[in-house]
Amino acid sequence: MTRGRSVTALIGLVLLVGGLAWGATGLYGFGHYHASYGRIVAHASVPDRSATNSVVVTAFDYRAFDTLGEEFILFVSVVGVLVLLRRLRGESGRDEENVAEEDRRASESTRWIGLAAAGPLVVVTVYIVVHGQLTPGGGFQGGVILMSAIAFVAVGGESMVLLRLRRTSRWVEMAESAGAAGFAMIGFGGLIAAGVFFQNFLPKGTSGLLTGGVIPLANIAVGLEVGGALLMVIAELFDQRLRGRRL
Amino acid sequence: MNGLLAVLLTLVGAVGTLTVAIREPVRQTIAAGFLSLVLALLFFALQAPDVALSEIVVGSIAVPGMLLLAIAKIREQEQSADHEPGEADRGGDE
Amino acid sequence: MSVYPYIVAAWLLGAGLYGVMSSRNYVHLIICLTVMQASTYVLLLSVGYVSHGKAPIFADIPTNSTVVDPVVQALTLTDVVVEATVVALLLALVVQANKRFNTVDPDAMTRMRE
Numbered sequence: 533m534t535r536g537r538s539v540t541a542l543i544g545l546v547l548l549v550g551g552l553a554w555g556a557t558g559l560y561g562f563g564h565y566h567a568s569y570g571r572i573v574a575h576a577s578v579p580d581r582s583a584t585n586s587v588v589v590t591a592f593d594y595r596a597f598d599t600l601g602e603e604f605i606l607f608v609s610v611v612g613v614l615v616l617l618r619r620l621r622g623e624s625g626r627d628e629e630n631v632a633e634e635d636r637r638a639s640e641s642t643r644w645i646g647l648a649a650a651g652p653l654v655v656v657t658v659y660i661v662v663h664g665q666l667t668p669g670g671g672f673q674g675g676v677i678l679m680s681a682i683a684f685v686a687v688g689g690e691s692m693v694l695l696r697l698r699r700t701s702r703w704v705e706m707a708e709s710a711g712a713a714g715f716a717m718i719g720f721g722g723l724i725a726a727g728v729f730f731q732n733f734l735p736k737g738t739s740g741l742l743t744g745g746v747i748p749l750a751n752i753a754v755g756l757e758v759g760g761a762l763l764m765v766i767a768e769l770f771d772q773r774l775r776g777r778r779l
Numbered sequence: 780m781n782g783l784l785a786v787l788l789t790l791v792g793a794v795g796t797l798t799v800a801i802r803e804p805v806r807q808t809i810a811a812g813f814l815s816l817v818l819a820l821l822f823f824a825l826q827a828p829d830v831a832l833s834e835i836v837v838g839s840i841a842v843p844g845m846l847l848l849a850i851a852k853i854r855e856q857e858q859s860a861d862h863e864p865g866e867a868d869r870g871g872d873e
Numbered sequence: 874m875s876v877y878p879y880i881v882a883a884w885l886l887g888a889g890l891y892g893v894m895s896s897r898n899y900v901h902l903i904i905c906l907t908v909m910q911a912s913t914y915v916l917l918l919s920v921g922y923v924s925h926g927k928a929p930i931f932a933d934i935p936t937n938s939t940v941v942d943p944v945v946q947a948l949t950l951t952d953v954v955v956e957a958t959v960v961a962l963l964l965a966l967v968v969q970a971n972k973r974f975n976t977v978d979p980d981a982m983t984r985m986r987e
Contacts, residue, residue, distance in 0.1 A: 541894045545887055552883035553876075561875030562780055563924035570921060570942030574929045577943075584931040586940070587829045591947035602951040609955075609962040616965040667932055668828040672954040673836055680840040758954060762841055765961045769848040780875060788881045791915065795885045795908045799892035804900040811904050818911055825918045826928040826941045833953040834914075841957045842907065849964040850900060853971050860975050 582736045583665035583744035591670070592750045596730040599750075600715060603757060607712045610761040617768040646684045653681035661755040665744040671751040675758025682763055701767065704760050711757025718746050718753065787821040808846045812839055878919035885912035899967045899977045903960060910956050914949050921945035 560566055573594055577586035581593060591599050661674030722731035732745035742748070794817050798810040815838020822831035885908055892905030921942030927934055929943040971977050 538895070541891075545891055545894075548890070549883050549887035552886065553880055556876045556879030556883065559876070559879060559920070562878050562919055563875065563922055565921060565923045565926075565942060567942070570944045574940050574943050575936065578931050578936045585829070586929040586931065586943040587827075587946045587950065590943045591950060595944070595947060598948070599951055602955045606955050606958045609958045612962045613965040616962075616969050668832055668928075668930060670829065670950070672950060673829075673832045676833075676836040676841055676954060676957075680836070683840070683844060761958060762961075765958070766844060766848070769845060769852065780877065785874070785877065788878055788915075791911070792881045792884050795911060796888050798908055799888045799905050802898070802901060804898060804904075807901060807904050811907055814908070814911065818914070821915070822918060825922055826926060827918055827946045827949070828928055828930065830914070830918065830946055830949045830953065833950050837953055837957045842960060845957075845961050845964055846900065846904070849968055852968055853900070853977060856968075856972055857975070 581665075581732065581744050581747070583747060585665050585667060585670075587668075588664045588670045588747065588751070589744065592664075592747050592754075593730075593732050593745070596719065596750065599754070600719060600730075603712055603715055603754065606758065606761055607708070610708070610764060613765050614768060649684045650681045653677060653684065657681065657755070657759075661751050662741065662748060664751040665747045666741070671754025672758055674751070674755040675760075676762060678755065678759035679762035679766060683766055701764065704763055704767075707756050708760030708764065711753045711755070711760060714753035715750060715757070718750055721746070784821075784824050787817070787824050790817050791821055804850050805847070808843050808850070811846070812843050815839060815842070878915060878922075882912045882916035882919065885909070885915065897978055897980065899970070899979060900964075902979065903963050903967070906963070907956075907960065910952075914953065917945045917949050 573590055574586045577583055577589040581589050583589050657674045657678045660669035660677065661671055664670030664674070719730040722733050723729045725731070725733035732747070734745040734749075736745045737743040791814075794810070794814045798807060798814050801807045801810050815834055819831045819834040819838070822828075822834060889905045889907075889909035889912065892908065893902050896902040896905065921944070923939055923941045926939045926941040929940040929946070931940075934940075967977060970982065974982055976982060
């Protein structure tokens with residue numbers, strides 16, 4: 533960067549940070565919370581939806597429209613990653629023999645640890661996704677843990693499993709699309725059943741697991757989508773690495 | 780505002796500055812993972828367990844994984860570009 | 874010092890922006906973007922904090938206790954995971970650009986216009 537540009541940049545930076553700090557003095561002090569929307573939402577979630585986690589109730593029921601927007605940001609970014617990286621892979625060929633070599637080079641213990649850790653991680657994922665409306669958790673966290681369960685297998689060295697997964701990548705793509713479409717369908721279900729987009733139209737229970745109306749279904753849809761999306765990104769990056777020699 | 784929150788906020792500021800100051804990408808990935816950990820502790824202290832869970836999972840698995848894979852692929856592209864026919868007089872790499 | 878969290882958020886934004894402006898490596902630039910995202914999370918959660926409030930999960934506390942704001946937590950929760958995917962898209966762009974231009978330097982890439 534030239535001298536003139538760096539001086540201008542520093543002046544702009546100082547003005548920005550100074551302006552933000554000065555603007556912060558106009559806010560209410562830290563800890564003095566004055567808005568009432570959050571208080572109403574927090575105290576209405578238990579009697580209204582019978583779900584104890586008011587953050588998940590807010591994200592998937594009261595503000596489900598915002599979560600729909602975020603889901604589509606995720607979907608579109610993954611489409612962008614695939615468009616960029618799949619053309620890259622198509623230019624260079626890919627050899628099955630090279631991958632088998634690398635698979636035989638990984639040690640036994642890492643492969644066994646990778647396979648052994650995948651099972652409990654999937655159980656933890658299902659627990660966190662389904663109990664989203666009762667305890668901290670939900671679809672987003674569960675989806676990322678699901679991706680890490682498969683990544684454990686790949687890091688452990690079972691590249692053949694990952695390859696087979698990528699050859700059946702149609703299933704992963706369908707899971708991701710089903711998650712995104714499922715969330716939108718839940719919104720349309722509310723529109724059809726009760727006349728309001730994303731209205732919570734299923735019966736809400738009293739306590740236990742089947743509470744909160746459509747919130748468990750929305751959690752499962754989001755978990756599928758986030759897990760599938762991150763899995764496809766990691767698989768695309770990994771497959772590039774498997775070509776040729778190790779670094 | 781109690782002492783724990785003040786300490787965690789100062790730590791977040793310091794680790795964030797450290798992450799920007801490190802220039803080499805692989806070391807910066809480790810610093811970014813450390814920033815995610817300290818940020819998750821701050822979110823716990825601010826009574827936000829859902830957000831802390833998200834931050835831990837994303838910042839320790841998803842983001843460093845993708846960063847390291849991308850850095851490895853960039854290095855692989857640079858090495859295969861060094862082996863172009865025009866640079867055949869160079870012996871090995873590094 | 875009741876504006877301290879907002880000062881920390883502004884400082885993180887400024888530090889990340891300085892890293893973006895003075896970066897010589899695109900991967901370093903992406904990680905500085907991550908630092909800027911962290912500043913927005915700190916600001917959101919600090920705005921919603923209530924003194925001596927508890928977490929807004931009513932599984933084991935009575936339903937009329939003081940809790941912190943759940944709306945900003947819902948916004949930050951979805952934001953954290955989505956921004957990780959946007960980082961993936963940016964990394965894919967950097968990888969493609971490196972293949973095309975053989976460099977990851979922002980200044981060098983703007984000079985290559987042919």
